[in-house]
Amino acid sequence: MPFDGLFTHAMIAELRSKIIGGRVTKISQPFPNEVILTIRSQRHNQPLLLSAHPNYARIQITKIPYNNPPVPTNFTMTLRKYLENAKITAIDQLDNDRVANFSFATRNELGDELPLLLSIEIMGRYSNIVLVDQKDNKILDTIKHIGPSQNRFRTLLPGATYIQPPKQNLLNPFADESAKYLDLVQQFPNREMLAKQLQKSYQGIATAHALYLADSLHAVGDTSINWEHALKQADSPTPTIVGGSKNFFTFFKYDNDLNSENTESLSNLLDAFYQKKATSDRVQQQGSQLFHVIKGNLQKNRKKLKKLQQTMASTQKADILRIKGELLTTYLYQVKRGMTEIELPNYYDNEKLVKISLSNQLSPSQNAQKYFKKYQKLKNAVAYVTKQMKITKTEINYLEEVETQLELADPQDLPDIKVELQQEGYIRAQKQNKNGKVRKNKLGQPDTFYSSEDIKISVGKNNLQNDRLTLKMAQKKDIWLHAKNIHGSHVIIHDSQPSERTLLEAAKLAAYYSKARSSGNVPVDYVRVKNIRKPNGAKPGFVIYEGQQTLYVTPDEGEMKKMKKHD
Structure with a gap:
């Protein structure tokens, strides 16, 4: 992935043609190491991405949408203070190094000219974004603070004198x-x-x-x-x-x-x-806590299910215990106190002899009652274990569904999944304001696509979106789709009579946003929304339906992107 000095040279040439002379209209920091400056230039808004990510550091104009975090960082506030409405006057490269310097012209609170430099250093894990006051060459702020203990040659802290990265003893x-x-x-x-x-x-x-x-x-x-x-x-x-x-x-x-x-x-x-x-x-980085919670609960419930299955297997011995108790009762006259075992004919099985263990501390009738008590205990356990197995399987199925959604999620989908896990009690809701109340996060919207026939198709990206999309947003006459017997998203065709072509395209979306994304032939059920219902007390995202039909499709990322571009 050579974002080297040559590629930096080429990228700067492209940016010069698009944003020189433009003004900064918006500043956001969607991720800890990445900033987006929206530049109004040539009658277009150009989202300029400046990334100091250790693996994906780069500069570019991006078309990928990002969500602005509810609380801006200190670095974002500094950039907004100095760069909002500032004009880009030049973009230069430091020799042929991976350092791009953006020069801005603006004015301070007194109306005096204030030349600023925003330097993007693309250097792997040492990548950084530095805002410099060019009048006195002082650093206003950096996206990563580097103190003297980390780098003796260059201190990158607010108020420090800005020193350019050391020159390499190589030719340009x-x-x-x-x-x-x-x-x-x-x-x-x-x-x-x-x-x-x-x-x-x-x-x-x-x-x-x-x-x-x-x-x-x-x-x-x-x-x-x-x-x-x-x-x-x-x-x-x-x-x-x-x-x-x-x-x-x-x-x-x-x-x-x-x-x-x-x-x-x-x-x-x-x-x-x-x-x-x-x-x-x-x-993976932002959702690490969510992945940890899901994997931990899955492991716990799978162990629980294994133990329940072992208990259920042991209950199959219940009838044997009952028979032994009945045989002891029938042939009680043959049983003597102090015996440790006895063989009695089983009248349920052609009089075959059955060896029965006895306690020499109990009377013959007490030994018979002991077997009946064990039988009754196991019999009562069957109902309890059956109920617990059903609950545990439902829990595992739900957690696997959330795990699939995390694997298919975009960063902006993570807050919704976190809210869901808080509501279900897997994560404690954090108190975020001075009054001790929990901040209510606004749920994200389902993704919108359009078929080749211009029919709107909505896709829920998590369980809360799925519930809202299917049960509240969709009309009863709309068509609902879901990958058959596979964890995946709810898909709604907002049309009562979609053509076969639109159905196939929506089915490919349902297959793509499912656990079977990489499979070649995915079954997808479709049915009218009026045939969907949610059982009382069911987990988020869980619905049942009837009268469905099934299509078999192959997920196609290229087709998915074409349908998304219409939005």
């Missing part, structure tokens, strides 16, 4: 007057060796890009022209995702790679490449 490929690459080509005819030497000599070149440059230098024609042509692609990029076992993104044009895919812009490229990776990572 875009400003190399020595043309060192010519000597390297002569010395290293091997492709891999030449690529390594390019990385050792030039700044900001990842392995994938170094290999591409090595191929360009070894290509037929003038070496200098080949080098210049390759680097010029950073200003006229061909956004490409290169497939294979180690897929990566680039701005170079891969003509001969059958697994490559092109996008309209570098920003679209990063949205396509990072969406799944970053979303999954955020869900």
